[in-house]
Amino acid sequence: MLRRLFALLGVLFLCAGPAAAQVAPSSTEVQAYEGLHKAAWRGDIASLNSLLKAGADIKARDAQGRTPLHVATYARHSDVIRALAKAGADLNAMENDRYDAVTIASVANDPATLATLLWLGASASQVTSRYDGTALIAAAHLGHDEVVRQLITAGAPLDHVNNLHWTAVIESIVLGDGGARHQRTLALLVNAGANLQLTDREGNTPLQLATRRDYGAMVAMLKTAGAR
Template sequence: MRRYRTSLALAAACLLASPGWAQVPPSAAQISRYTGLHAAAQRGDLAQLQQLLGQKAELNSRDAQGRTPLHVATFARQPQAVRLLAGAGADLGLLENDRYDAVTIAAVADDEATLATLLALGASAQLTTSRYDGTALIAAAHLGHDGVVRQLIAASAPLDHVNNLHWTALIESIVLGDGGPRHQRTLAALVQAGANLQLSDRAGNTPLQLARARGYREMVRMLESAGAK
């Protein structure tokens, strides 16, 4: 029982210090100070972007938070701006100061359209991101963004990456989820994709044990049906 209490306490502590909350979009004050590509990317102003790109503006310039115009366009849900910047040669894999790439930014935002654009343009779903040494898949699984999870799985995201909290995407779908329909669909997608059902947390609890401890009956049923122990 002690190890369950340890896992529950860790999960509670991490709810306010987990990938979804650590990400910092541009503030209104920062946006008001943007110029050049950053400003055009935020607005999704394609004509201005094209003009600036024609003038050889620095594609990967950074704001005070280390965000490139591509990061800003992704935060602003501007997939066409993302496409234009990428086509001009913007680096799709750069991390901003909190170590998020554009794919993880879109994943946390549950922005399936921008994520699909990034992945189609060749952005990687395999990068290690965030202060938790996680992945976009772990961040999306924790938030129950099941459509995003399916996109990332299809893009060969690492199913069994273990972050520095000693959690996988499958574990986060349980310990940082609410057991509801979206987290159930997230878990189902991970199980169907072949995620390891036996990898345990730092206290030695398996996903099945964690789901049982939380009373997530449908998750328990899915895990048991898949052969989890």
């Protein structure tokens, strides 16, 4: 009984993990921002362009390792992102917790900003976060189905296994609620050809995991797709 309780507590902790690990600029940090970081957060494109023209350091980082591009992504300023990219910003840079702009936009369920980043050439394939995951795994965990659709189209690795030994398919089940958003997420992964036989660390397949949670729609979907 205790063993089952500890296992449940562990899963509950992990449910909050990937999303909670991402740290947006605090109000204190924002108030202290200067230069490009300040302009990026405010969406002040005129000041941003003026600073860039004057030679401001596009690689500057705040205390959390966020570049102006990370800040603009958190603030959902696509015009600022485009200006920074044009000036040579690294679209794939990671901050201190190993989040890139693509993963930040994916966790935030921000398809518009994500579309801008991907169109500019940001990678959907990077290994990110303390979980050695990907933007796709994070989005699948949260049931952000439109984001999942974009990432799949952009070539995100379907079968990457993070250090919890979970894939995007597995996370859509074990960290989802079995509802419509996670069902759509799983359907996108299945239709894209994700491997449905990869198991978790204990050897459980996605079908077994969905069956144990009584996620009937997911079970039916997986069986139709040939999962075992």
